[in-house]
Amino acid sequence: MTVTVRNVAKTAGVSSATVSRYYSGSNIVSTETARKIEKAANELGYNPKNRKRRDNGVIAVLIPDLKLGFYAEVLKELIEQIPKYNYRMVIIPTVEGSENYKIFFKEMSIIGVIYLDESIDRNIINYIASKNIKTVLCAGASIEFRSDMIHINDMAAAYEGTKYLIGLGHEKIIFLSDYLRNIDSSFQRVTGCKRALEEIGAHLDEKEMLMCGPLSFESGYRLTKLLLDKHTEFTAVFAFSDEMAVGAISALHDVGIAVPNDVSVLGFDDIAIAGRVIPRLTTIHQPIKGMVSKTLNAFQSDTNHSNLEITLPYHIIQRGTCAVNRRINIYDKKKN
Known part of the structure; x- marks a missing residue:
């Protein structure tokens, strides 16, 4: 028929x-x-011969920094998935103090916005809110946004990561974080780390054990080098991005400290670089593909402001940068 x-x-x-x-x-x-x-x-099984491509409009992706690998992988996944939804995509860099982003909204029929960062300038957020269009915060959560949010449970993930290191015998753990802003993902991660330490009667000394900076390779290297120069004692590093973790590994390598024999390093995100460095990086996996899929699905709703929040699963990927603490004084090794 x-x-x-x-x-x-x-x-x-x-x-x-x-x-x-x-x-x-x-x-x-x-x-x-x-x-x-x-x-x-x-x-x-209907397949119309004269079907035309349905154009559902333009989705704007607001991003602060194209250098970070996590953002790059989210964008790569967006580029791969967005044609299935018949959207077009425009990438708008957000530069502090600049209003160039307004040109895109004036000249293009933007029907939705994806935020890839929690620290977007409040003026930008207010401007986009005035447009009464759908917004989704992908891979983050913040009280600053009145939009849909797709993310993992950052507090639980950081708690589990810290418990993993504690289970390997590490108590002197250094945490490399992004700058803490309100109740954002970095704040949630630090809170999770604190809880894990408190369960064994320890505490996170934020002056000695918590180092903050951009989630980049350069930042991870610089912050770890500062700790080494100060002779801070630690047996593990928990970095809140894979790039930061690789920077830490490089800094340790440059002074003759081996990973994981002398110091264990745990990353966060599970981007491509995690499986390419030597040793392979043990890290917390964020489901980037699933996050992007859920983000794009959110635009399928006819409601502009549903304030939907979806929390996706995470898990630890065990590779080669974490090991049982041998309790070796890394500075004695350094002197030798």
Whole structure:
């Protein structure tokens, strides 16, 4: 039997005219209706010959720094997935004090915004809010945003990471973090680390054990070097990004301290570099593909301000940079 527009319309519970508008590329058809039509067409095996590509509009991705590997991998995943949703994408760098971002909103029909950073300038957030368009914070959570949020449980992940190092016999742990802002993901991670230490009767001395800076290789190297120059005693480093962790490993290597024999290093994110460095980086896996998928799915809702919050699972990827603490004084090794 030949499947017709009428068959699809009946199965989808819409009119034949609505199905025709959808396949002609009309923007009159809502996202919810489009989903019903696609589902019905798939079930019936309907494949229109004259189907036009439906353009659902432009999604703006606001990003502060293209250098960080985590952002780069999220963008790569967005580029791969976004055609499935028939959106176009524009990347807007957010430079503090600049209002160049307004040009994009004036000249393009932007129907949604993805934030990739929790520290977006409040003026930018307010400007976009005034446009009454859908916004999603991908891979983060913050009280500053009134938008959908897709992220992992950062507090629980950092708690589990710290417990993992404690289980290997490490108590003198250095934490390399982004700058703490309100109740953002870095704040949540530090809170999780504190709780894990408190359970064994220890505490996180923020002056000695917590070092803050950009989540970059350079920052990880510099902060670790500062600790080594101060002769701070530690047997493990927990860095809140893989790039920071690799920077720490490089700083340790340059003074003859071996990872993981002398010092264990745990990263966060599980981006591509984690599986490429030597030794391979043990890290906390963030499901980037799933985050991007959930983020794009959020724009399928016809509601602009649903304030949806989705928490995705994480897990520790054990590779080669963490080992049982041998309780060797790294400075005695350094002198030798």
